[in-house]
Every structure is written in C-alpha cells, then in structure tokens.
Amino acid sequence: MEWSELKAKAKERFNGACRLCPVCNGVACAGEVPGMGGVGTGMGFRNNVSALADIKLNLRTVHRVNAPIMSTALFGQEMSMPVLAAAVGGTAMNMKCTMSEAEYSAAVITGSVQAGVLGMTGDGPNPEVFQGGLSAIKAEQGKGIAIIKPRESERIVLLANEAAQAGAVAFGIDIDAAALINMTRAGQPVGPKSFIELEYIKRNTQIPFIVKGIMTVDDALACAEAGVDAIVVSNHGGRALDHTPGTAEVLPAIARAVQGRLVVMVDGGVRSGVDVLKMLALGAEFVLVGRPVIAGAVGGGAEGVKMVMDRLAAELRAAMVLTGANDVRSVSSRVIYPPAW
Ligand SMILES: Cc1cc2nc3c(=O)[nH]c(=O)nc-3n(C[C@H](O)[C@H](O)[C@H](O)COP(=O)(O)O)c2cc1C
Numbered sequence: 001m002e003w004s005e006l007k008a009k010a011k012e013r014f015n016g017a018c019r020l021c022p023v024c025n026g027v028a029c030a031g032e033v034p035g036m037g038g039v040g041t042g043m044g045f046r047n048n049v050s051a052l053a054d055i056k057l058n059l060r061t062v063h064r065v066n067a068p069i070m071s072t073a074l075f076g077q078e079m080s081m082p083v084l085a086a087a088v089g090g091t092a093m094n095m096k097c098t099m100s101e102a103e104y105s106a107a108v109i110t111g112s113v114q115a116g117v118l119g120m121t122g123d124g125p126n127p128e129v130f131q132g133g134l135s136a137i138k139a140e141q142g143k144g145i146a147i148i149k150p151r152e153s154e155r156i157v158l159l160a161n162e163a164a165q166a167g168a169v170a171f172g173i174d175i176d177a178a179a180l181i182n183m184t185r186a187g188q189p190v191g192p193k194s195f196i197e198l199e200y201i202k203r204n205t206q207i208p209f210i211v212k213g214i215m216t217v218d219d220a221l222a223c224a225e226a227g228v229d230a231i232v233v234s235n236h237g238g239r240a241l242d243h244t245p246g247t248a249e250v251l252p253a254i255a256r257a258v259q260g261r262l263v264v265m266v267d268g269g270v271r272s273g274v275d276v277l278k279m280l281a282l283g284a285e286f287v288l289v290g291r292p293v294i295a296g297a298v299g300g301g302a303e304g305v306k307m308v309m310d311r312l313a314a315e316l317r318a319a320m321v322l323t324g325a326n327d328v329r330s331v332s333s334r335v336i337y338p339p340a341w
Contacts, residue, residue: 010299017096038238045238048269051246068320080116087147089122102132111305125186142167176213198226230263255283273315280331
C-alpha cells in the first residue's frame with residue numbers, strides 16, 4: 001500500500017472524526033472528546049506537540065555511528081525499537097469508523113508485531129473494548145499489553161489476571177482516566193488510586209504492572225514505592241485534564257527521580273522518529289505513539305500500523321546517525337541543544 005492510498009482510505013473511513021491535518025497538533029479538533037481531539041480548549045494536546053517542537057537537536061557528524069543499535073527489550077520481550085502503539089478504545093464513539101473494537105485491536109497488535117514492536121489495547125464501558133483487545137493479544141501469542149481503566153481495584157485484579165491468562169506481556173491502568181464520566185454513567189465507577197490500592201493491585205497480579213498517566217515527580221515516586229514496574233508519563237493525549245503541560249516538559253524531572261527503580265515510558269505528541277529520539281534524550285526508555293497509529297490502523301489495518309512503525313524506525317535511525325547516538329538504551333541529553341538536564 002502507498003501512503004497516498006492509506007491517507008485516502010483513512011479520510012474516507014474516519015467520516016470527519018479526524019481531518020488528517022498536515023501537522024497533528026490538536027488545533028483543528030480542539031474540544032472534540034469524544035472524537036480525536038483534546039478536552040476543553042485542547043491545550044493539553046497542543047502543549048504535548050509544542051513542547052516537543054521547542055526542543056532542538058545537536059547535529060553531529062564527526063563520529064563513527066553508522067549503524068546505531070535500535071533494538072531493546074521490555075519485560076523480556078525483544079523489540080526492534082523502543083516504540084509501542086498506545087492504548088486506544090472507542091472506535092465508533094471517537095473515530096466514527098466502522099471498524100469494530102476487535103478489528104481495531106487486531107490491526108494494532110498484529111501490525112506492531114509485524115514491525116517488531118508491541119502494541120497496547122484499551123478499555124471502556126463496553127466490554128467489547130477490553131475483550132476485543134485480549135483476543136488480539138491472544139492471537140499474537142501474548143505479544144501485547146492490556147490497559148485497564150482505573151476501575152475498582154478488585155475488578156482491575158480480575159481483568160489483569162484475564163490478561164495474564166491470554167499471555168499478555170504486561171497489564172496497566174490508565175490512572176488519568178480517573179474522572180471518565182462515561183464509565184461512571186455505565187455503572188462502572190473509576191477513580192484515583194491510593195498508594196495502598198496500587199500495592200494491592202501489584203500484590204494480587206502476576207505480570208508486570210504499568211501505571212499510565214503520570215505527570216508529577218510525587219506520583220512517580222509513589223508508584224516506585226508501591227512496586228509498580230513501569231510508568232507512562234502521559235496526559236492521555238490531552239484528553240483527561242485541560243491545560244496540562246506537555247509531557248516532554250515534565251519528563252526529565254520524573255525520569256531523574258525514578259530512573260533505575262521502574263521503567264519510564266512516555267507519550268503525547270510523538271509524530272516522528274526525531275520526536276522519539278527527543279523523548280529518549282529527555283529520559284524515557286520507551287515511547288508510545290497514539291494518533292498516528294490510529295490513522296494507520298483506520299486507513300490500512302495491520303499493514304497501515306506496520307507502515308507507521310517502519311517510518312518511525314527509519315526516521316529514528318537517521319536521527320541517531322545525525323546526532324551520533326549509538327544505542328537507544330543510552331541516548332544522552334547531549335543530543336539536545338542546549339543540554340536540557
Ligand atoms: C481516540 C483515542 C482513544 C484513546 N483511548 C484510550 C484508552 O482506551 N486507554 C488509554 O490508556 N489511553 C487511551 N488514549 C490515549 C492514548 O493511549 C495516548 O496516551 C495518547 O493518544 C498519546 O498522545 P498522541 O495521540 O498525541 O500520540 C486514547 C487516545 C485517543 C486519541
């Protein structure tokens with residue numbers, strides 16, 4: 001499939017939900033939640049993109065980095081690069097597309113596996129979202145991560161253990177969905193989690209536990225203390241709380257505080273391999289990509305997701321060569337101009 005075909009198909013299938021803007025920055029779709037935008041004024045989404053755009057890179061070419069090491073491993077799972085497809089749910093509500101939840105998850109999980117990376121699946125009031133995700137993970141021998149809404153802790157444990165049964169590499173909770181009204185309206189309450197609850201979830205589950213939606217050093221430290229295995233520095237793509245800073249702004253301090261105690265991941269506004277390199281240089285070990293993967297899946301199914309991932313890999317490789325970064329596992333802040341931290 002050519003990029004032009006993928007884009008044309010995505011435009012048709014999105015049915016107006018996503019305009020496929022030349023720069024996916026949350027301006028045209030501000031306030032469109034449900035939809036593809038950021039909540040309220042859309043500033044959380046826009047801040048993600050602008051925070052990354054504000055970071056400059058040092059172009060360095062007097063070195064011997066010709067074939068940088070891109071591969072890494074997450075919880076024992078080999079990956080071709082430190083990139084994951086972010087969790088997404090609500091195909092009908094958010095994307096107005098005719099893809100079922102199961103079809104969407106299958107496209108993301110299989111396309112990610114074909115690109116040598118991992119994908120995440122989402123959750124929602126409709127059980128089809130979570131179950132469709134689990135089926136997709138199962139169909140790929142467990143090569144995926146199931147993200148559960150911050151439901152009652154006993155329910156989280158139950159669903160996490162279902163994910164473990166499906167062979168999932170890990171499970172997580174998108175803790176920033178703590179005020180999601182459609183869950184509560186559907187009689188499936190969500191809310192913030194106390195330290196004790198995080199410990200409870202960790203104690204009663206077997207596979208690695210990820211907390212997605214961390215934006216402060218204090219919350220990151222609490223996760224580390226509670227035994228959480230990984231955090232995702234994330235504001236849910238600007239869809240939870242309006243006027244949050246860009247994730248690239250808060251990442252360095254968070255990474256500094258918890259590095260070595262748990263795995264640090266990040267998402268928000270990542271649109272290219274250059275953005276991936278910036279996040280690695282700011283302290284992330286893994287980078288999640290949301291909306292570009294959605295466009296790939298809607299436009300081209302698994303093949304479309306693989307195309308998005310392959311493009312990110314090619315861009316990341318070029319960016320590493322041009323900054324002299326030899327290994328994705330040890331990208332130095334020296335690639336940033338001026339050094340950020
Ligand atoms: C339409 C849509 C649905 C989403 N659904 C979920 C979800 O079910 N669970 C979750 O953890 N995150 C969800 N997210 C957030 C993404 O996982 C991710 O944090 C965000 O999209 C990253 O920002 P980016 O799109 O700018 O890359 C959703 C995002 C979008 C745009």
